[in-house]
Amino acid sequence: MKLPEGFRASGVACGLKPSGNPDLGMIVSDLPATAAGVFTTNRVQAAPVQLTRRHIRRGSARAIVANAGNANACTGKEGYADARAMAEHAARGLKTSKERVLVNSTGIIGVPLDMAKVRQGIDEATNALSTEGAADFAAAIMTTDTRPKTADATVGPARIAGFAKGAGMIAPEMATLLAFIVTDAAVERGLLVEALKESSAGTFNAISVDGCRSTNDTLLVLANGAAENEPIGAEHPLAGAFRDALNEVCASLARQIVEDGEGATKVVSIVVEGATSPREARRAAGTVADSVLLRCALNGADPNWGRVLAALGTSGIPFDPNVVDVWLGGQLLCQNGAPGPGDAAKARAALLDRDVEVRIGMKRGDATATVLTNDLSADYVRINAEYTT
Numbered sequence: 001m002k003l004p005e006g007f008r009a010s011g012v013a014c015g016l017k018p019s020g021n022p023d024l025g026m027i028v029s030d031l032p033a034t035a036a037g038v039f040t041t042n043r044v045q046a047a048p049v050q051l052t053r054r055h056i057r058r059g060s061a062r063a064i065v066a067n068a069g070n071a072n073a074c075t076g077k078e079g080y081a082d083a084r085a086m087a088e089h090a091a092r093g094l095k096t097s098k099e100r101v102l103v104n105s106t107g108i109i110g111v112p113l114d115m116a117k118v119r120q121g122i123d124e125a126t127n128a129l130s131t132e133g134a135a136d137f138a139a140a141i142m143t144t145d146t147r148p149k150t151a152d153a154t155v156g157p158a159r160i161a162g163f164a165k166g167a168g169m170i171a172p173e174m175a176t177l178l179a180f181i182v183t184d185a186a187v188e189r190g191l192l193v194e195a196l197k198e199s200s201a202g203t204f205n206a207i208s209v210d211g212c213r214s215t216n217d218t219l220l221v222l223a224n225g226a227a228e229n230e231p232i233g234a235e236h237p238l239a240g241a242f243r244d245a246l247n248e249v250c251a252s253l254a255r256q257i258v259e260d261g262e263g264a265t266k267v268v269s270i271v272v273e274g275a276t277s278p279r280e281a282r283r284a285a286g287t288v289a290d291s292v293l294l295r296c297a298l299n300g301a302d303p304n305w306g307r308v309l310a311a312l313g314t315s316g317i318p319f320d321p322n323v324v325d326v327w328l329g330g331q332l333l334c335q336n337g338a339p340g341p342g343d344a345a346k347a348r349a350a351l352l353d354r355d356v357e358v359r360i361g362m363k364r365g366d367a368t369a370t371v372l373t374n375d376l377s378a379d380y381v382r383i384n385a386e387y388t389t
Contacts, residue, residue, distance in 0.1 A: 011140030014121025
């Protein structure tokens with residue numbers, strides 16, 4: 001994938017990962033870039049999240065630095081000092097201010113960063129920056145991911161490119177996902193902030209791998225204006241096209257995260273229809289998506305619609321169970337809260353596919369929502385039983 005104009009990237013191995021794989025990446029804009037971000041809602045927030053929240057308030061940035069293999073979370077004052085040192089060290093090499101460097105980390109929680117390795121990695125990554133460095137950056141931010149995740153789109157004369165990592169600790173409300181989007185479009189900050197918030201709501205905040213929110217989740221977007229277009233604001237003719245292109249990139253990255261979920265064998269769409277509002281529909285779909293029992297059943301292609309209704313009942317929504325319909329694999333297995341006319345054998349056959357749909361009719365209104373999740377396999381348990389050992 002080609003980077004938008006005015007951006008360079010790199011990825012190097014500095015020794016944070018025992019495997020020796022790349023573990024530190026940088027994206028740099030040659031021009032000051034308008035910046036916006038969305039962060040984890042977990043009350044326990046990693047040092048780089050705290051620092052980057054402060055830096056991005058200025059609305060401008062030049063660089064994103066991200067390490068994998070160590071989350072720098074729950075590391076006390078030393079951890080915050082280390083995050084700040086990362087920004088300062090990168091800033092010196094890039095000849096910019098430390099406030100214009102956005103720092104990110106992902107990996108094991110509760111272990112101090114090896115700053116000697118990090119500083120060496122930042123130096124090497126700075127020297128390796130290239131307009132052809134997109135693939136290296138995408139590889140350097142991976143943890144339990146099995147493959148890099150990238151997406152791109154165009155808007156008028158400009159391009160948008162996105163990168164993400166995440167395979168576990170994924171839940172709605174920004175959950176260990178990191179995502180970085182860069183564009184050479186000139187975009188007014190007001191529109192950038194609003195468009196990012198809207199896109200994340202229907203993409204990154206509408207996926208769940210395990211219902212666990214991370215301490216480090218961060219979604220950043222930089223717009224440097226190198227395409228030399230007239231700045232896109234809310235009333236600009238390209239405003240709608242920019243929103244659509246940004247959403248296209250976010251949606252692709254979010255789906256790739258679910259497809260690469262730890263131990264996953266299926267991508268599951270939880271579709272809720274007939275809710276009273278989009279918020280209620282998302283709440284219902286998210287609650288069902290987080291059901292461990294349902295996701296175990298889907299791993300075994302078991303058309304157990306009772307798991308769906310039971311999960312929905314914990315959502316806190318005052319619905320009438322006696323009117324709810326549930327389809328699994330296209331079969332109406334539950335009608336008005338009781339066994340439906342669908343064929344369970346056909347449902348089971350459909351649940352063997354890679355892409356599976358669970359559809360719920362609440363009959364309360366006209367609002368709909370879809371949350372993507374996946375099945376829960378023995379491999380997920382194995383991966384997380386051995387994460388630090």
